[in-house]
Amino acid sequence: MTDDAMSHEEAALLLPWLVNGTLDSSERERVERHVRGCVTCRTELVEQRALASLVRDRPVVPLSAERDFERLRRTLDGSPSRGMRGLRTAAWAVAASIAVVAIAASVAPLVVGTREPVEPYRTLTRDEAAPMLVDVVFADISDDELRDLIETLGAEIVAGPSPRVGRYTLRLVDDRATDADLDDLVRRLRDDRRVRFAARAYSLPTHDGADD
Amino acid sequence: MSIDRQREHETEADDDRADAELLGRIRDADREALHALYRKYYHPLLRFTYRLTGQLEIAQETVNDVMLVVWRDAASFEGRSKVATWIMGIAYRKAMKRVRRARLWSVRYITPIDERIERFPSEEAPTERVELEDLLDRALEALSAEQRAVVELTYFFGCSYDEIAKIVGCPVNTVKTRMFHARAKLKSLLPRLGKDSSK
Ligand SMILES: [Zn+2]
Numbered sequence: 001m002t003d004d005a006m007s008h009e010e011a012a013l014l015l016p017w018l019v020n021g022t023l024d025s026s027e028r029e030r031v032e033r034h035v036r037g038c039v040t041c042r043t044e045l046v047e048q049r050a051l052a053s054l055v056r057d058r059p060v061v062p063l064s065a066e067r068d069f070e071r072l073r074r075t076l077d078g079s080p081s082r083g084m085r086g087l088r089t090a091a092w093a094v095a096a097s098i099a100v101v102a103i104a105a106s107v108a109p110l111v112v113g114t115r116e117p118v119e120p121y122r123t124l125t126r127d128e129a130a131p132m133l134v135d136v137v138f139a140d141i142s143d144d145e146l147r148d149l150i151e152t153l154g155a156e157i158v159a160g161p162s163p164r165v166g167r168y169t170l171r172l173v174d175d176r177a178t179d180a181d182l183d184d185l186v187r188r189l190r191d192d193r194r195v196r197f198a199a200r201a202y203s204l205p206t207h208d209g210a211d212d
Numbered sequence: 213m214s215i216d217r218q219r220e221h222e223t224e225a226d227d228d229r230a231d232a233e234l235l236g237r238i239r240d241a242d243r244e245a246l247h248a249l250y251r252k253y254y255h256p257l258l259r260f261t262y263r264l265t266g267q268l269e270i271a272q273e274t275v276n277d278v279m280l281v282v283w284r285d286a287a288s289f290e291g292r293s294k295v296a297t298w299i300m301g302i303a304y305r306k307a308m309k310r311v312r313r314a315r316l317w318s319v320r321y322i323t324p325i326d327e328r329i330e331r332f333p334s335e336e337a338p339t340e341r342v343e344l345e346d347l348l349d350r351a352l353e354a355l356s357a358e359q360r361a362v363v364e365l366t367y368f369f370g371c372s373y374d375e376i377a378k379i380v381g382c383p384v385n386t387v388k389t390r391m392f393h394a395r396a397k398l399k400s401l402l403p404r405l406g407k408d409s410s411k
Contacts, residue, residue, distance in 0.1 A: 012392070013388040013389070013391075013392055014373075014388070016366045016367070016391050016395070017366065017372060017373055019367075020366055020367060020370045020371075020372075021370070022370065022371065022372035022373075022375075023372075044395075047399065047405045048395065050405050051363075051367065051395075051398060051402075051405055052366075052367040054348045054405075055348070055363060055364065055367035055368050056367060056368055058348070058349075058368070061255070061258050061259060061262055061268065061271075063258065063268075063272070065250060065251050065254035065255070066251075068254065068272055068275060068276060069247060069250050069251070069254070071276060072250065072276045072279055072280065073243075075276065075280065076243075076280075076283065159268050159269070160268065166349075
């Protein structure tokens with residue numbers, strides 16, 4: 001059974017798992033035998049190898065597991081750590097992680113699902129028009145370096161990396177940070193050669209559609 | 213090559229035994245074991261759920277949803293798959309639940325991707341931004357969450373099609389065809405794929 005020739009259709013479906021090395025040996029041999037004689041599959045194999053390495057090289061989000069474990073621990077202890085506040089934080093992240101999208105005001109009420117007026121996440125902004133946030137895009141930087149840099153600057157990640165450009169949105173850890181502190185953060189980021197782009201985050205667009 | 217492969221299998225098996233042991237302790241309500249398992253799976257889970265939901269804080273919450281299930285349902289793990297496969301399966305279900313919930317309002321409230329690109333304030337953005345466009349990310353965004361899951365599981369997590377079928381809860385043939393459609397779509401969006409000899 002394992003000796004019969006594999007059809008192109010069958011082999012073509014299996015190429016990704018030839019690439020990631022998880023086919024069992026008899027199936028692998030059959031696919032390889034087909035590929036040797038099939039130009040289409042050979043081309044496809046090169047492309048799939050390139051795709052696999054692209055996917056593998058995407059960075060893992062450098063957040064601290066300990067902080068989120070702390071949240072889980074509180075949930076297990078039964079304290080109300082995931083109530084409205086948690087959801088509002090999530091709604092904020094939706095806005096921040098795609099900061100360029102004019103959905104901030106419209107998404108929040110839906111996610112939160114309340115009749116309360118929606119305010120930006122309190123500790124992040126003091127003024128709806130000017131979020132105390134900085135957008136940054138890194139060049140070549142390892143996860144560890146990124147974590148260290150952000151920590152050294154007294155900042156933390158509130159969102160990112162954005163799926164398109166890998167943009168992180170940062171804020172200063174100190175709640176009392178001023179505009180000047182934030183401008184200073186931007187300057188220090190720009191001085192770092194591993195930073196390709198740093199700027200105050202754009203003010204969140206106000207929702208101009210019909211809202212209830 | 214085959215020796216490497218053999219060794220890989222062995223370390224995988226060791227790894228799974230270590231996970232199973234932690235799970236056994238979690239069944240006995242051992243918080244330290246939960247913490248250890250959490251540390252081990254946090255980043256892979258975050259990556260996977262972020263890829264599926266597209267929103268970091270939603271992904272973070274999903275990771276905790278998953279680990280809460282692990283904590284509560286550790287006793288229901290019957291050892292018919294690797295612990296990792298079981299956990300990723302929970303992650304897939306939890307993340308897809310979030311995705312479906314998001315779909316309910318996204319049609320009305322999320323700006324289409326093309327419009328998003330135009331809305332990027334150009335005076336703030338350096339011309340470099342264009343270089344920074346991550347074609348792969350954009351292409352992956354164009355896939356369905358189900359397709360993204362299969363691509364990630366295959367190429368980032370290195371899962372076999374059998375494992376993927378268990379994780380996403382569908383027949384093996386569906387996994388293969390779903391990947392096939394995802395490949396076709398990615399190929400149309402990444403025409404230079406495989407022609408770039410930078411590596
Ligand atoms: Zn072929």
